[in-house]
Amino acid sequence: MSATSANLSPQELRPLLHQKLDAFSDSAIAAVNDLLVEFERRWLFAQMSEEAEADRQAGKYDPALVEQAVRAHRTRHPYA
Structure with missing residues (x-):
């Protein structure tokens, strides 16, 4: 009998994947x-997109805040 991944816990799936x-x-x-x-890249991109949207809705992408962050970064890491 074959079980689907939906029926198995992560603890049960790990050894099966290793096998x-x-x-x-x-x-x-x-x-x-x-x-x-490729799966990891897509998963991480989806996570980042969700978090970026939450940040945007929270007002964290205010142009003045972005400019301030860029200035602070450039001060800490001056270009030669």
Whole structure:
């Protein structure tokens, strides 16, 4: 009987994923890694987008605040 990931806890899924990774051939593991990197990139972008929208709604993207932050950064990190 095959269980779907929706029916399993993260603690149950981790060993199954490790087993699947260990079963991949050497030639396939690079492709699996590329897929995981792409998944992580998309997941992080979605997280950042959600947080940026929350910040925008909270008024944290006020042009004056952004300009002030840029000035402070340039003061701490002057260009040579």
